[in-house]
Amino acid sequence: MARNSTDTKEKLLDAFEILLDEHGTSGATLDAVAAKAGVSKGGLLYHFGSKAELIKGxxxxxxxxxxxxxxxxxxxxxxxxxxxxxxxxxxxxxxxxxxxxxxxxxxxxxxxxxxxxxxxxxxxxxxxxxxxxxxxxxxxxxxxxxxxxxxxxxxxxxxxxxxxxxxxxxxxx
Amino acid sequence: MARNSTDTKEKLLDAFEILLDEHGTSGATLDAVAAKAGVSKGGLLYHFGSKAELIKGxxxxxxxxxxxxxxxxxxxxxxxxxxxxxxxxxxxxxxxxxxxxxxxxxxxxxxxxxxxxxxxxxxxxxxxxxxxxxxxxxxxxxxxxxxxxxxxxxxxxxxxxxxxxxxxxxxxx
DNA sequence: GTCTATATTGCGATAGAC
DNA sequence: GTCTATCGCAATATAGAC
Missing domain, CATH: 1.10.357 (Tetracycline Repressor; domain 2)
Structure with missing residues (x-):
């Protein structure tokens, strides 16, 4: 479990980028990113309110x-x-x-x-x-x-x- | 209207590639490809039975x-x-x-x-x-x-x- | 801060008329 | 050979419990 917000956000960005690298844009769904980062989709959307914000991050x-x-x-x-x-x-x-x-x-x-x-x-x-x-x-x-x-x-x-x-x-x- | 099957298939491949170039994979949907080529989605799927076949073509x-x-x-x-x-x-x-x-x-x-x-x-x-x-x-x-x-x-x-x-x-x- | 459940939309593909 | 209508599914996003 992440100790603070920053750690979780970094883990989510890592998961997002790895999925993009390995499976392209269509593979980097919010579900897949959340699963790879070890949180739920709701958890992801708490930190990045939309896919656009994830990209921005x-x-x-x-x-x-x-x-x-x-x-x-x-x-x-x-x-x-x-x-x-x-x-x-x-x-x-x-x-x-x-x-x-x-x-x-x-x-x-x-x-x-x-x-x-x-x-x-x-x-x-x-x-x-x-x-x-x-x-x-x-x-x-x-x-x-x-x-x-x-x-x-x-x-x-x-x-x-x-x-x-x-x-x-x-x-x- | 295309005179034969070959012409229509070429037009569909053109539309597919232009959409990929301009809007990426997520923009090249079967609906969008069919519309750009001037046929219906059903018309597209007569020539290319699936998206995988379109890619192969x-x-x-x-x-x-x-x-x-x-x-x-x-x-x-x-x-x-x-x-x-x-x-x-x-x-x-x-x-x-x-x-x-x-x-x-x-x-x-x-x-x-x-x-x-x-x-x-x-x-x-x-x-x-x-x-x-x-x-x-x-x-x-x-x-x-x-x-x-x-x-x-x-x-x-x-x-x-x-x-x-x-x-x-x-x-x- | 993280979860589950759900609303909504849009995609690929099928069925069948013309 | 081309069309419309529709099914099934997956994706984004929201709502609200804990």
Missing amino acids: SLERLSRLVDDDVESMKSAGDRLHLYYLETSAEVGTPLDRSLIAANCLSQENADAKNALRKTREAWFDVLNDHLGDPDMAMTIQLIGDGMYFNQNFGLSQDEALAHVKNVLARLGL | SLERLSRLVDDDVESMKSAGDRLHLYYLETSAEVGTPLDRSLIAANCLSQENADAKNALRKTREAWFDVLNDHLGDPDMAMTIQLIGDGMYFNQNFGLSQDEALAHVKNVLARLGL
């Missing part, structure tokens, strides 16, 4: 995770662009899970589309500040998008990352 | 469009990799529409996931045969995936393509 948490990630990138120093690509290939982190969930939602939700657009802009700015080269910043971001996109249908990105690093080496990166 | 058509596209790529000669990236940035073609639809479906449909995986394998093989360089083939494919991914939330890919071409020029491509 997920996108707000994504925004916080992205802010944290941007700070982590800045801490990577010279390896910033490599850190970006390595984390693009990562699976199963809270940020990754939230991003996949937002991508699912973006199919039919304008707020989710906007959240993803803003996320990309934040990452591009950091990459571009670091590299001082919009051509390379855009190219690296697209490669990261590509690796992220491919997770969707279960392709391992370790091999992809190795290929990309060979190409970056030819470019002096 | 869409994925089969995608497979044919991909086969055609692979032939077009091979006809592009030395520019094959550039042709690939330029068409990755394209919006509104029958192939593009079918791909976006399959991506929507892949969220909750294993067949759609497999169709997209097979599509990527076919494109990688063509790129790799042409370039004779798995590192570059994979990198270019990821960039194409990235541009495709970004269409989803309404970003123009013309600028992205220009940046990428500048980087490819540094690599002698």
